[in-house]
Amino acid sequence: MTNTFVLIKHCIYLFVSAFLPGGCASAPDRAIHKSYTIEIKEMKFEPAELIVQKGDTVVWINRDIVAHDATEEPTKAWTSGVIPSGQSWSLVVTKSADYYCSIHMVMKGKLLAE
Amino acid sequence: MKSHNPFRALTTGAIAYSLLFSIPVFAQKSPNLSDAEIASVAVVANQIDVSYAEIAKKQSTNEDVLKFAETMISDHSAVINQAVALVKKLGVTPKDNAVSQKLLKDAEKTKKTLHSTSGKAFNKAYVDNEVTYHKAVIATVEGVLIPESDNKELKDLLQGVVPVLKTHLEHARMLQSKLSNK
Numbered sequence: 001m002t003n004t005f006v007l008i009k010h011c012i013y014l015f016v017s018a019f020l021p022g023g024c025a026s027a028p029d030r031a032i033h034k035s036y037t038i039e040i041k042e043m044k045f046e047p048a049e050l051i052v053q054k055g056d057t058v059v060w061i062n063r064d065i066v067a068h069d070a071t072e073e074p075t076k077a078w079t080s081g082v083i084p085s086g087q088s089w090s091l092v093v094t095k096s097a098d099y100y101c102s103i104h105m106v107m108k109g110k111l112l113a114e
Numbered sequence: 115m116k117s118h119n120p121f122r123a124l125t126t127g128a129i130a131y132s133l134l135f136s137i138p139v140f141a142q143k144s145p146n147l148s149d150a151e152i153a154s155v156a157v158v159a160n161q162i163d164v165s166y167a168e169i170a171k172k173q174s175t176n177e178d179v180l181k182f183a184e185t186m187i188s189d190h191s192a193v194i195n196q197a198v199a200l201v202k203k204l205g206v207t208p209k210d211n212a213v214s215q216k217l218l219k220d221a222e223k224t225k226k227t228l229h230s231t232s233g234k235a236f237n238k239a240y241v242d243n244e245v246t247y248h249k250a251v252i253a254t255v256e257g258v259l260i261p262e263s264d265n266k267e268l269k270d271l272l273q274g275v276v277p278v279l280k281t282h283l284e285h286a287r288m289l290q291s292k293l294s295n296k
Contacts, residue, residue, distance in 0.1 A: 042277040
C-alpha cells in the first residue's frame with residue numbers, strides 16, 4: 001500500500017515536472033511584450049498619446065476613407081509609408097517618439113516608451 | 115419622391131449662394147434637395163477641388179503647395195469613388211441641380227483667375243482659394259447636404275467626409291500662414 005502511494009506520488013511529480021520548463025527554481029527570464037492598436041479615424045490618431053514598454057508592438061489601423069501614414073518627426077527616423085483605407089501597419093517600439101501623418105500634416109501622435 | 119419646380123430651383127440657388135459666400139446663415143430655410151441631387155453636389159464639389167489641384171501641379175514649383183495639391187487629388191478622388199460606389203449600390207443617378215450648377219459656374223471663374231497668375235502670386239491665390247472653398251463646402255455639407263439626406267448610407271458618407279474637409283481646411287490655413295511669412 002505504501003509502495004503504491006509512493007509510486008503514484010512519483011508519477012504526479014514527473015507529470016507536473018514535464019509541464020514546468022526549466023523547473024520551479026529557474027523561471028524564464030523573458031519579458032512579455034504587448035501589442036497595442038492605434039485607430040486612425042475621423043482624421044485623428046486614437047489614442048493620440050500611448051504609453052508602452054520598450055519592445056511592445058503598436059499597430060496602426062486606418063479606418064478612414066482616405067489614405068494616411070505614420071511618420072516619426074522631426075527626422076523621419078521611421079515611416080509606415082502609405083496605409084490605404086482599411087489597411088494596417090505595425091512597429092516594435094524601441095524609444096519614445098513624436099509622429100505625424102505626412103499626408104495630412106496637422107494629424108499628430110505621440111509614443112512614450114518606458 | 116420630392117417635387118421639382120422653378121421656384122424651388124431659384125430658392126435653392128439663392129440659399130446655396132448665401133451658404134457658399136456668407137457662411138453662417140443656417141437660420142434660413144435650407145434648399146430642398148433630393149438624394150440624387152445631393153449625390154450630384156457631393157461629386158461636383160469634390161471634382162472641382164481636384165481640378166484646382168491639377169492646376170496647382172502644373173503651375174506651382176513650391177514643394178509644400180505641390181504636396182498639398184497631391185493630397186487634395188488623392189483624398190477628393192477617394193471621396194468621389196466612395197460616392198460613386200454608393201449611388202451605384204443604391205441605384206441612384208446623380209441629378210444636376212441649381213447648387214451643383216452654381217458650384218461649377220463659380221469654379222470656372224476661379225480657374226480663370228488661377229490660370230492668369232504664376233509664381234508666388236499663384237501659390238497665394240491657390241491656397242487662399244482652398245481656405246475659402248473648404249469653408250464654403252463644409253458649411254454646405256453640414257448645413258444643407260447632411261440635413262437634407264434621406265438615405266442613411268448617404269448621410270453617413272457625408273458625415274464621414276466632414277472631418278476630411280476640416281483637416282484640409284486646417285492644412286490650408288497652415289500653408290497660408292507659412293506662405294505669408296516667406
